[in-house]
Amino acid sequence: MVAFIEARNVLQERLQRVFSEEVFSQLFPGIQIPKVFFGFPKTEPPFYVAVDEIVDSLETGRGATSGHAEITFPLHVWAFAQHSSLRVASDTLLTYLHTIIYSVLADPQLDFTVDNSTLTIDNAGTATDSSKYYQAAASVAVQCTVYSVCPAELNNAIRKNAIRKESNGD
Amino acid sequence: MELDSSSPISSVTLLPRFGEQTAPEVVEGSFVPPEFPFPNSVTVEWRGESGSLEATSTLEIVSGIYFTLDQLRNYSEQDDFSELPDEVLFRAREAAIEIFEKNANRSFVQRLGFTRDYGHGELLNLAHGDVYELLSKDYQLISDSQACRVPGCHALEFPRLVEYKYGLDGIPSAVSQAVLSLTAYMLRPSNRPIGATGESSDAGYIHFTIAGRDGFTPIPEVNAVIQQFGRGFNLAW
Known part of the structure; x- marks a missing residue:
């Protein structure tokens, strides 16, 4: 099975560990620690990071070995900061992005759940709101790649079906 | 002081x-x-x-305070009120209380008030509601926002000031929180040009809630509390 769930869980646990008093406050004193959520939070706090609960796209490629396709899928991470100062909101968000990117680059195999991962920021922006706060938000895509997928668990079922069809003369 | x-x-x-x-x-x-x-x-x-x-x-x-200045100073991690002097916080609190009480048509703390009586009509509609004690002689309360002159006082000179105590004894927590929110809003630096009703941004078009156009105050939740806990009007009938 493609390790969607395992890779996502490793990413979320890693962000929870990094965005903590012990780690984040030591690296970036004075910057608000964001809450880390699984999925989009029901009530948005002013500072948060959320890991998308599902994979929303996937591509297969040629693969490293014959008949074993390469698979690439993104895990999305959203980061959000809200403050009455545009500079504080922006600087806080950029610090979150830095931390997310380094957290992945420190181990792009995500505890061996995938073969490699690369990063892109696929959306970002700032906006005012009616409360006179500024919001800064970004979506990071962690592009996970498995070089050579071996769908062995389904091979037998598919082959048996093919053999049955052959013996029936279909 | x-x-x-x-x-x-x-x-x-x-x-x-x-x-x-x-x-x-x-x-x-x-x-x-x-x-x-x-x-x-x-x-x-x-x-x-x-x-x-x-x-x-x-x-x-007055009989109480809507919230302490420390509550305002620590309002949220999204604001930087902690460095502001007491005077600035105090003035903002007073301004927010004025707006809230004016639109709620009542005070949630007990205050002294007065109404000028020009001597016409039987009833004197007082400028405030929730009046609980009349201080001026020659008048008596007939509701918590109306008084009438006692017999014989028509010979007095008008206009006269009618003095009384008014206001509720106790601040609901929703009211306290609403006035706190309004005060924090007033202290926040503006993020829009004067007169703007909306703005296009990276998040799309954002409509600004404007006091006097979209409600009593720029915060819909505060407007809701004003409607829930206010008198709606000043007179009793």
């Missing part, structure tokens, strides 16, 4: 509406006010070294 003035102040006299006149010790231009019964109004006469009257100010003594 001290006067923001370049003239040196050497003595003060406190003239309360209820209670004894006092002259607290003045040290380097400031004094510690004694306790007074509430609601009350205290006139402060500030005098210089020669005893000349430099200024007068009026203190309003």
